[in-house]
Amino acid sequence: MSQSNSKKLGELMPHDHHDHDHAHAVLPSEPALRVKAIETVLTRKGLIDPAALDEIIDTYQNKVGPQNGALVVAKAWHDDTFRAALLADPMGVIAELGFYGRQGEHVDVVENTPDTHNMVVCTLCSCYPWPLLGIPPSWYKSDAYRARSVREPRAVLAEFGVTLPETTKVRVWDSTAEMRYLVLPMRPKGTEGMTVQDLAKLVTRDSMIGTGFPKDPA
Amino acid sequence: MSRLHDMGARFGDGPVVPDFGQEPVFKEDWHGRALAVTLAAGSLGQWNLDVSRHARECLSPVDYGSFSYYEKWISALADLLANQGVLTSQDMIDAVATPHPLAHRAMRSENVAAVLAAGGPTDRKVTSKPKFQIGETVCTKRAENRFVSGGHTRLPQYAERSFGTIVAHRGAHVLPDSNAHGLGEAPEHLYSVALLAKDLFEHPEHPEDEVILDLWESYLKGADDVKA
Numbered sequence: 001m002s003q004s005n006s007k008k009l010g011e012l013m014p015h016d017h018h019d020h021d022h023a024h025a026v027l028p029s030e031p032a033l034r035v036k037a038i039e040t041v042l043t044r045k046g047l048i049d050p051a052a053l054d055e056i057i058d059t060y061q062n063k064v065g066p067q068n069g070a071l072v073v074a075k076a077w078h079d080d081t082f083r084a085a086l087l088a089d090p091m092g093v094i095a096e097l098g099f100y101g102r103q104g105e106h107v108d109v110v111e112n113t114p115d116t117h118n119m120v121v122c123t124l125c126s127c128y129p130w131p132l133l134g135i136p137p138s139w140y141k142s143d144a145y146r147a148r149s150v151r152e153p154r155a156v157l158a159e160f161g162v163t164l165p166e167t168t169k170v171r172v173w174d175s176t177a178e179m180r181y182l183v184l185p186m187r188p189k190g191t192e193g194m195t196v197q198d199l200a201k202l203v204t205r206d207s208m209i210g211t212g213f214p215k216d217p218a
Numbered sequence: 219m220s221r222l223h224d225m226g227a228r229f230g231d232g233p234v235v236p237d238f239g240q241e242p243v244f245k246e247d248w249h250g251r252a253l254a255v256t257l258a259a260g261s262l263g264q265w266n267l268d269v270s271r272h273a274r275e276c277l278s279p280v281d282y283g284s285f286s287y288y289e290k291w292i293s294a295l296a297d298l299l300a301n302q303g304v305l306t307s308q309d310m311i312d313a314v315a316t317p318h319p320l321a322h323r324a325m326r327s328e329n330v331a332a333v334l335a336a337g338g339p340t341d342r343k344v345t346s347k348p349k350f351q352i353g354e355t356v357c358t359k360r361a362e363n364r365f366v367s368g369g370h371t372r373l374p375q376y377a378e379r380s381f382g383t384i385v386a387h388r389g390a391h392v393l394p395d396s397n398a399h400g401l402g403e404a405p406e407h408l409y410s411v412a413l414l415a416k417d418l419f420e421h422p423e424h425p426e427d428e429v430i431l432d433l434w435e436s437y438l439k440g441a442d443d444v445k446a
Contacts, residue, residue, distance in 0.1 A: 023300030024293035026307045031289045032248035041313040046321030053254035055330040061243045105339040123226030141287045144231040151227040154423045159234050170427040176372045177432035178340040
């Protein structure tokens with residue numbers, strides 16, 4: 001067995017000229033069973049550690065999520081010096097806060113103004129700034145959002161209850177490379193004097209994707 | 219010319235259904251398992267990000283159109299394991315408990331935080347100077363891989379052969395068109411390019427709206443190079 005595996009390792013050349021074979025067809029078609037089948041074979045071969053899987057799931061379920069991005073936004077609202085530094089060197093400032101990592105290696109922050117509203121999509125897959133926002137929601141990964149956001153962003157925004165004035169330009173960022181984008185929404189009125197912690201509670205995930213506005217203060 | 223994943227600007231999709239932050243991170247337990255198995259298997263080092271994206275894109279149109287997000291991940295993972303020579307289809311059916319020569323590379327739970335925090339930056343140092351300057355008008359080429367027929371590329375079809383303006387230079391990044399096919403990283407300058415909705419679409423929602431894409435230098439021609 002190990003001999004045949006060694007032979008296979010010697011042939012680790014990608015298949016460049018033809019579409020790949022579809023080995024998944026041998027697995028159960030029910031998706032939960034399909035995952036289980038792959039997890040089982042990889043575990044039995046010693047290629048994955050089930051405890052590592054639990055750790056990955058726990059990371060994205062409980063540790064990394066939109067609260068990270070919300071802190072960045074709240075700090076930018078709260079402190080003009082921080083905001084200027086964030087816009088000038090987003091990656092440096094974000095890494096300093098500890099929000100560097102997988103799917104967030106190259107981040108730019110794009111600022112909403114009365115003239116320009118920014119909105120983020122990945123039409124080719126579902127690229128998303130994981131260390132700042134976590135795992136993307138279903139709608140972000142949906143065909144409808146991927147297909148329509150570049151052609152009719154205002155119609156898509158209306159489905160989120162967002163209406164923009166005609167004088168505001170919509171700028172849709174299609175993340176086709178490894179750049180990831182965080183929208184810096186406009187600070188809501190009536191939030192003067194609020195702490196960073198209280199401001200962060202107003203920052204919604206959707207406001208950092210550009211499909212929503214922050215909450216108004218209570 | 220294209221594949222089903224390249225769906226930007228297509229017609230016919232229904233409304234987007236927002237969750238307003240209410241949806242659980244993993245709606246089903248197997249979603250989290252699918253993500254975790256895929257990340258853990260990736261750390262075996264037998265493929266890169268571009269190879270794995272291309273594997274998802276190479277699902278047949280019927281599968282791509284009908285599979286849910288994590289079904290695409292897990293099915294493409296099976297295809298990758300087979301195509302990169304890690305497991306055969308028979309191995310997947312038999313699931314025999316025998317040690318694998320790559321087992322020493324398996325991601326251990328104590329290393330997960332470090333691996334996820336380290337990420338995989340794609341910027342590279344190059345000696346060439348950027349060909350295009352901020353503010354310069356450029357034209358996108360045809361949205362096809364120039365090395366491999368039907369190969370991976372990150373220029374969407376809706377944005378091919380269109381004029382745009384360079385708005386940012388992002389340094390040099392690994393070229394997916396090459397890296398997805400075992401042809402090396404071939405880093406190139408990467409630019410953010412603004413394309414006006416009115417130049418892209420016959421019926422733009424608003425003439426001033428724009429789409430910005432991150433495009434590699436070889437996806438672009440200078441405006442002067444475009445024949446009138």
